[in-house]
Structure formats: structure tokens, C-alpha cells
Amino acid sequence: MDKDIKPAVCVDSDGRFVYACFQNEKAKNKSLEQGELWEYLPEGGRVLPVEGIRIKKVSEKQGWIELLTDSVKGDSSGETVQKEKISAAGTVLEKLEQIIKKRRQEMPEGSYTSHLFSKGGEKIRKKTGEEAVELILAAKKEEISYEAADLIYHLIVLLVWEDIPLSDVLSELESRF
Ligand SMILES: N=c1c2ncn([C@@H]3O[C@H](COP(=O)(O)OP(=O)(O)OP(=O)(O)O)[C@@H](O)[C@H]3O)c2ncn1[C@@H]1O[C@H](COP(=O)(O)O)[C@@H](O)[C@H]1O
Missing domain, CATH: 1.10.287.1080 (MazG-like)
Incomplete structure (x- = not known):
């Protein structure tokens, strides 16, 4: 895999898992600039936003990226929903x-x-x-x-x-x- 592409894990302020994806420099920078999670999709090589996951902080770890979210928003209503609703299975x-x-x-x-x-x-x-x-x-x-x-x-x-x-x-x- 391209050296620029790293696994990224988004957690909430209690350290609970929210979302996992890949990121490259572009996805990481967009997440930082826009305060919304962006991910790199290996299948198409594209960088796309992950709707509804706000990003407060991005930390480079050894070989991976940690993203801190303060809220997960509902798609259509804009209401804040339980973070647990975005599960690994989904x-x-x-x-x-x-x-x-x-x-x-x-x-x-x-x-x-x-x-x-x-x-x-x-x-x-x-x-x-x-x-x-x-x-x-x-x-x-x-x-x-x-x-x-x-x-x-x-x-x-x-x-x-x-x-x-x-x-x-x-x-x-x-x-x-
Ligand atoms: N998961 C799928 C997926 N599953 C099935 N299919 C398509 O569904 C069609 C079903 O086959 P059929 O023989 O029944 O239909 P067809 O004869 O091709 O089409 P019709 O003339 O009947 O409309 C095939 O053309 C498949 O390629 C899919 N097409 C796309 N995706 C996903 O959607 C993404 C975007 O795809 P595109 O929109 O093609 O870029 C892809 O990256 C995939 O992740």
C-alpha cells in the first residue's frame, strides 16, 4: 500500500470506538480544515467525507492516525444521535x-x-x-x-x-x- 495511506481510527472523548477508515495526507488535511471526517477509499482512490462525524483533533501515531470526535450528527435531521449508532458492522x-x-x-x-x-x-x-x-x-x-x-x-x-x-x-x- 502507498506509504501515504494509513489506517485511521475515530474515537469519542471517552476513547470509545466510533469509526475506522483509511486516510492519506489529503483526507487528513481536509478533516482538519473542515472539522468533518474525510476518508480515503482504496477501491477507487478517492477522498470522500463521512457524513455526520465532526472532528475536533487529529493526532499522528506510529503508523496510524487517531481522530477525536465531539459529536456524531444524524444524516437528514441534523440531530445529534447516539455515537454508538455508527457501529463497526454498519x-x-x-x-x-x-x-x-x-x-x-x-x-x-x-x-x-x-x-x-x-x-x-x-x-x-x-x-x-x-x-x-x-x-x-x-x-x-x-x-x-x-x-x-x-x-x-x-x-x-x-x-x-x-x-x-x-x-x-x-x-x-x-x-x-
Ligand atoms: N455494490 C455494487 C453493485 N452490486 C451490483 N452492482 C451492479 O448491478 C448490476 C446488476 O446486474 P444485472 O445483470 O441485474 O443488471 P444489468 O443488466 O447490468 O443492468 P440493467 O440493464 O438491468 O439495468 C451489475 O451491473 C452490477 O455491476 C453494483 N454496482 C455498484 N456497486 C457499488 O457501487 C459503487 C459505485 O459503482 P458505480 O456507480 O458503477 O461507479 C461501486 O464501487 C460498488 O461499491
Whole structure:
């Protein structure tokens, strides 16, 4: 991996884990300048903001970066929500949500996500339904995992289309524990 890219861990003032990501110099500097967490995405080599995590302090450690947050804000309402709501398990899904939101804003050519947004809600719902059918028809474990991933991706596209933050769905699931 590029020497510039380091693992970064965001913690709250009690030292509790909030978020983990990669950062390069650009992501670190943007986090410092804007007081909001920015991360480096190795899969696309891009630097993107992580919505809702404010950054108070950035410390260079040996081989990694520690970021201190003072609050985690809700996506749509702007309300401060419990930091615990951003869990390690939700990280991948939240990252995917960020990428999908960015595609909706920028609509880059050649992006499948932009293609779905350009077709609109009916197409997105139809594709989500098709992916659900492909999942129930999958037989082998690997096929089921693959189809489940396709369905989750399309489901998040649908949520972004409807302006429903993924955190609302995660909170609903959490409330059922
Ligand atoms: N997770 C996914 C993901 N899962 C499935 N797919 C796409 O979903 C499509 C499903 O295949 P189908 O054969 O059913 O559909 P299709 O024939 O390609 O399309 P239609 O003509 O039916 O609309 C494939 O083109 C897959 O590439 C995804 N496309 C994108 N992502 C994520 O979204 C990010 C942004 O992708 P782009 O928008 O393409 O840059 C990527 O980095 C990924 O993280």
C-alpha cells in the first residue's frame, strides 16, 4: 500500500470506538480544515467525507492516525444521535451509502449507479425486485452471498432515491433487539 495511506481510527472523548477508515495526507488535511471526517477509499482512490462525524483533533501515531470526535450528527435531521449508532458492522454499508449519494450528486458517466438514478424510481424498484428474486433462486452458499450483496446494494440505491438515511433503517433494526 502507498506509504501515504494509513489506517485511521475515530474515537469519542471517552476513547470509545466510533469509526475506522483509511486516510492519506489529503483526507487528513481536509478533516482538519473542515472539522468533518474525510476518508480515503482504496477501491477507487478517492477522498470522500463521512457524513455526520465532526472532528475536533487529529493526532499522528506510529503508523496510524487517531481522530477525536465531539459529536456524531444524524444524516437528514441534523440531530445529534447516539455515537454508538455508527457501529463497526454498519461501516461498510454506511460507506456504500456515501458512494451512492455521491453518484447521485455528481452523476458521473459510466457509473451503473448514475444509470439507475437517471432511469428513476420505477427502474430502481424493478431492479431491487429482480435482485430479490435472484436471491431466492440462488442455491449454493456463495451464490446466496453474492446475490444478497447485489440486493443490499440496490436496496441502498432505493433508500437514497427516496431520501431515507440508512441510519433510519439501522435504528429501526436496533430498536427491535
Ligand atoms: N455494490 C455494487 C453493485 N452490486 C451490483 N452492482 C451492479 O448491478 C448490476 C446488476 O446486474 P444485472 O445483470 O441485474 O443488471 P444489468 O443488466 O447490468 O443492468 P440493467 O440493464 O438491468 O439495468 C451489475 O451491473 C452490477 O455491476 C453494483 N454496482 C455498484 N456497486 C457499488 O457501487 C459503487 C459505485 O459503482 P458505480 O456507480 O458503477 O461507479 C461501486 O464501487 C460498488 O461499491
